[in-house]
Amino acid sequence: xxxxxxxSSVVLEPDHLRKVVxxxxxxxxxxxxxxxxxxxxYPNTRGVPALNRVxxxxxxxxxxTAVIPLGHPIGTKVIGQGKEPRTDxxxxxxxxxxxxxxxxxxxxxxxxxxxxxxxxxxxxxxxxVGHEITFDLGSVAKYWGEVPPGPYADTKSIMRxxxxxxxxxxxxxxxxxxxxxGVKYDTENVGKCVESHPFDTVAHYSYMDSLYTWLLYQYARxxxxxxxxxxVNRVEEDLISCLVGMRLAGSRMDVPRLENLRGELKTDxxxxxxxxxxxxxxxxxxxSPRQRCNVLYLPKKEGGQGLRPWRLTPGGKKWVDEGHExxxxxxxxxxxxLKSYPKNTVARTMLNYADTNRMLTGFVNAWLGIEGDKKHPxxxxxxxxxxxxxxxxxxxGRFSGRAPNPQNIYRADTPRGETIRxxxxxxxxxxxxxxxxxxxxxxxxAHLIGHGKLFDGFWAGIDPHIVTAAGILGKPTDSVxxxxxxxxxxxxxxxxxxxxxxxxxxEMIDCGEREAKRILxxxxxxxxxxxxxxxxxFKKARSRRPPHVRSILGRKRRMWDLLSSEYKWAAAAxxxxxxxxIQGGAADLMKLAxxxxxxQLGQLVPDAYVSMCVHDEQTVVTPTDxxxxxRAIMVESMTGPHIQKLIKVPLSVxxxxxxxxxxxx
DNA sequence: CTTCACTCGTGG
DNA sequence: AAATCCACGAGTGAAG
Numbered sequence: 001x002x003x004x005x006x007x008s009s010v011v012l013e014p015d016h017l018r019k020v021v022x023x024x025x026x027x028x029x030x031x032x033x034x035x036x037x038x039x040x041x042y043p044n045t046r047g048v049p050a051l052n053r054v055x056x057x058x059x060x061x062x063x064x065t066a067v068i069p070l071g072h073p074i075g076t077k078v079i080g081q082g083k084e085p086r087t088d089x090x091x092x093x094x095x096x097x098x099x100x101x102x103x104x105x106x107x108x109x110x111x112x113x114x115x116x117x118x119x120x121x122x123x124x125x126x127x128x129v130g131h132e133i134t135f136d137l138g139s140v141a142k143y144w145g146e147v148p149p150g151p152y153a154d155t156k157s158i159m160r161x162x163x164x165x166x167x168x169x170x171x172x173x174x175x176x177x178x179x180x181x182g183v184k185y186d187t188e189n190v191g192k193c194v195e196s197h198p199f200d201t202v203a204h205y206s207y208m209d210s211l212y213t214w215l216l217y218q219y220a221r222x223x224x225x226x227x228x229x230x231x232v233n234r235v236e237e238d239l240i241s242c243l244v245g246m247r248l249a250g251s252r253m254d255v256p257r258l259e260n261l262r263g264e265l266k267t268d269x270x271x272x273x274x275x276x277x278x279x280x281x282x283x284x285x286x287x288s289p290r291q292r293c294n295v296l297y298l299p300k301k302e303g304g305q306g307l308r309p310w311r312l313t314p315g316g317k318k319w320v321d322e323g324h325e326x327x328x329x330x331x332x333x334x335x336x337x338l339k340s341y342p343k344n345t346v347a348r349t350m351l352n353y354a355d356t357n358r359m360l361t362g363f364v365n366a367w368l369g370i371e372g373d374k375k376h377p378x379x380x381x382x383x384x385x386x387x388x389x390x391x392x393x394x395x396x397g398r399f400s401g402r403a404p405n406p407q408n409i410y411r412a413d414t415p416r417g418e419t420i421r422x423x424x425x426x427x428x429x430x431x432x433x434x435x436x437x438x439x440x441x442x443x444x445x446a447h448l449i450g451h452g453k454l455f456d457g458f459w460a461g462i463d464p465h466i467v468t469a470a471g472i473l474g475k476p477t478d479s480v481x482x483x484x485x486x487x488x489x490x491x492x493x494x495x496x497x498x499x500x501x502x503x504x505x506x507e508m509i510d511c512g513e514r515e516a517k518r519i520l521x522x523x524x525x526x527x528x529x530x531x532x533x534x535x536x537x538f539k540k541a542r543s544r545r546p547p548h549v550r551s552i553l554g555r556k557r558r559m560w561d562l563l564s565s566e567y568k569w570a571a572a573a574x575x576x577x578x579x580x581x582i583q584g585g586a587a588d589l590m591k592l593a594x595x596x597x598x599x600q601l602g603q604l605v606p607d608a609y610v611s612m613c614v615h616d617e618q619t620v621v622t623p624t625d626x627x628x629x630x631r632a633i634m635v636e637s638m639t640g641p642h643i644q645k646l647i648k649v650p651l652s653v654x655x656x657x658x659x660x661x662x663x664x665x
Numbered sequence: 666c667t668t669c670a671c672t673c674g675t676g677g
Numbered sequence: 678a679a680a681t682c683c684a685c686g687a688g689t690g691a692a693g
Contacts, residue, residue: 287688289672315671334673358674361687376687394683398677405685408676416675441677498682568679579682583677587683615677615683 008065010203012105014116020059020066021120029127029153030061030120031214034136035194035206044377047403048386049138050248054110055194057117057140058206060214067207069199070110075102076200104199114143121148129153131173131213134243134391141244152240155216160392161229161236162220165558177212180219232553232588236391239591242598242610243389249609249621250386251406254425254660258364258380261419265360272353279345280305286353289313292333296347305346311337355416363420367404379404389613396580397555397587399613407614412665424612424661431624431657434664435634437589437616438652439464441497444552444585445530447648452529458649465489471526472519492523496530497582499575537581538562538574549577551584552646553591586616589643589651594618596637605630619661627657 011017024030035056038045045051057068080100121128121140130136133154141147159166159176178184190197190205197205224233277283282303284291298304309331312320316330331337335354341347367385369378379385385404393400401407410417426432437443442464446454457467462477469489470477480489487509495505506516524531541549541562548558557580561573594610597618601608608622608630618638622630637643639651656664 285689287673289689291689313672332672354673358687362675362685366686393685396683398683400684402685405676408674408685410675411677495681499680500682501680504681566678571680575680575682583683586677617677 008207009067011066011068012107014108014112017066017068017108017113017116021116023064024059024061024066024120025123025126027061027064028125029129029217030059031129031155031210031217032057032059032136032140033130033206033209033213034139035191035202035209036139037195042378042381044379045381047135047388048247048381049135049244050142050250050384050386051381052139054139054143056202056206057113058210060207060210065207065211067203067210068113069104069107069203070113071107072104072199072202073195074199075104076198077102078198101198110143114140118144124149124151127151127153129155129213129217131209131216132156133240134247134389137240137244138247141248147241147244147248150237150241152237153217153221154236154240154391155213155220157236157392158217158220158224158233161233161555162223162227164392164395164556173209173212173216176216177208181212181215183212227556229554229556232397232551232555235553235588235591235595238595239391242594243391245598246389246610246612247386249611250384251611251619252425252427252621253367253380253383253385254423255368255380255383258368258423261423262360262364262368265356265364268356269353269360272349272356276346276349276353279349286350287357289333290329292350293329293331296333296341296350297328297331305344307341307344307347309337310340359410359416359420363404363409367423387612391591394587395557396584397551397553397591398583398615399587406612412662418662421662422660426621426624426659429624430621431627431659432611432661432664433620433622433627433630433634433655433657434661435593435618435620435631435638435653435655436665437586437638438654440586440589440616440651441582442493443647443649443651444582444589445497448581448585449529449533450648453527454530455649463489465493468492468523468527472522474522474526488519492519495520496523498579499571534574534578537578541577549581551581551588553588555584555588557584589647590616590618592643592646593638596640596642597634600633600637601630604633619664631655631657 009020011020034054036046036052036054039051039053042051055069055071057070059066078099079102082098082100083095084098120126128137128148131154133152137147156171160171174186185208186205190202194202224230273286276286280295282295284295286292294304296305296307297309300306311332312326312330313332316326316332319330320326335351338347338351365376367379370376387401387406388403390400410420412418412421442454443458446458449455453467453471454464457464463485465485466477466480466489469480469484472488472492473480473484491505491508494500502513502516502520505519506513537549541547541559546558546560547562548556550556557577559573559577561569562577564570564573590613594613597620598610601610601620605622605626608620608626610618611621612619618634620630620634635653635655638653644651658664
């Protein structure tokens with residue numbers, strides 16, 4: 001591809017910017033990119049579009065680019081040397097030599113610049129393109145007080161659709177620019193700390209970012225059509241405004257409750273720690289797997305507990321498979337193992353420690369931050385968290401979430417979950433409305449097969465775990481007990497969706513090899529349509545080049561390993577392929593539902609907004625007096641005709657209203 | 666000092 | 678012969 005950059009400029013004057021906006025408005029699409037810095041009150045807000053401060057905006061379209069500095073602090077030329085105090089990791093302050101730059105050119109006041117940019121960004125005939133556009137869109141939206149309307153395009157999303165197997169870390173603009181255009185830039189990581197780099201350097205960097213976003217869009221967008229991915233791409237585009245809304249809204253947290261919890265957990269932990277040391281007769285690092293192994297598995301005369309390990313770690317298993325002798329730290333000290341030594345005080349207490357420690361470090365400390373610890377900055381700002389959702393964070397199309405991740409918080413029906421989910425609250429005058437799909441993965445499975453016992457069960461309103469348990473036990477569904485549903489139904493359905501073998505079944509329901517194998521063969525006999533369907537899926541996938549399957553919305557999962565002659569790899573590929581159909585199908589539905597919820601709220605209850613999504617569950621924050629209306633909207637958006645028409649079995653949703661997340665299940 | 670693999674444990 | 682899908686992240690410990 002040849003690059004013809006006709007006109008490019010650094011824009012410092014309002015009149016100049018007006019001209020630029022005029023030129024850009026003559027095209028039907030443009031790419032843009034934002035550079036941002038931490039705001040003054042908090043560290044670590046650079047990645048939070050609701051809070052960061054935009055210091056550069058660059059744009060690119062056909063033969064035209066513009067770079068708009070909006071408050072870069074330093075100029076280009078070095079005019080001297082100064083000293084700056086910095087704290088190292090030991091907390092000691094040292095003076096570092098730093099270059100002193102000339103003052104920067106006079107730049108436009110940010111509000112004024114955004115006033116001039118408004119007609120371009122709010123033009124609904126012009127497509128706005130970004131690489132991970134939710135960040136850039138969110139960053140600029142706060143200056144207008146509203147999110148610019150679509151149409152949008154996201155090159156990161158596009159590249160993920162075209163190549164879902166690319167490592168998530170290798171999905172950045174720089175990676176694609178190098179891979180596709182052979183161009184390498186930003187070797188000095190300007191983007192990580194723009195404010196300390198000279199003006200011209202950042203100008204060039206910013207220019208390159210939007211230019212290559214644009215060129216990447218030009219390159220990749222036609223491939224979406226070529227690979228017949230228009231439909232899923234359209235859904236990803238339509239989802240963008242909802243995602244920007246979620247990122248800007250964040251979620252209100254009950255900080256005093258978390259602070260109290262932190263105190264309690266810390267005290268508990270110190271007590272447990274003492275108990276372990278006392279029982280073990282020594283002090284050691286309880287968080288170190290290796291040291292735990294020594295304490296637990298060394299013979300008593302060598303100071304250990306003399307317990308017999310029985311479960312290898314994944315790494316330990318690999319080591320043994322390679323023909324080595326297992327070492328003491330090849331053995332696992334996980335909860336499953338520790339539970340098998342109920343009479344040993346050290347093991348019992350370690351279990352308690354791990355649980356409490358995880359609650360403290362993984363959630364409370366992670367969110368509140370640790371004072372003076374640079375590695376643990378607070379993730380709550382003025383009582384709000386702002387999770388970063390990646391709409392293409394997984395190969396299956398599900399979201400991933402981070403900083404903090406709202407998707408791996410203890411379930412609400414556990415004591416820990418009750419406590420920690422209680423930390424998610426509605427703002428004053430508002431309520432939370434949470435909608436949760438019922439058995440969404442099995443709904444997808446039954447839909448894909450299109451007939452059979454699960455399919456009929458859904459139409460008869462019978463829980464799929466009960467259907468499966470009844471089949472295995474050879475008795476009517478209305479006589480299946482709660483335990484039978486759990487042990488036979490839930491376990492086997494899980495096994496089908498994720499591709500487990502007898503070992504897994506035996507472990508999950510705590511039975512022997514014979515019984516596990518009997519259950520599996522009985523399942524196959526009673527539910528032959530599932531196995532026939534799987535077989536057909538793999539056959540079809542293998543007939544394609546590259547071998548692949550597609551989800552309900554047409555998202556692709558390419559799987560070369562399906563052709564592997566090594567059983568290990570081919571079998572793993574089959575499990576992944578099949579799971580993709582189910583997990584990916586569920587993700588498709590959730591994305592459609594989110595788009596509709598967001599749209600309907602905008603039309604009917606503009607003060608309400610989507611705030612969270614956990615795979616099969618969405619949360620809306622609404623003025624309390626509109627909560628019932630929002631509940632109706634959510635039920636409609638999750639199960640209404642626009643979605644139900646895609647699925648051959650009835651969808652169900654459980655929707656609850658509360659002041660705390662913990663109350664909504 | 667940074668980066669990476671590994672272990673463990675949450676969620677769906 | 679070898680057999681559980683998709684994530685994030687805290688912490689340890691070793692390698693670059």
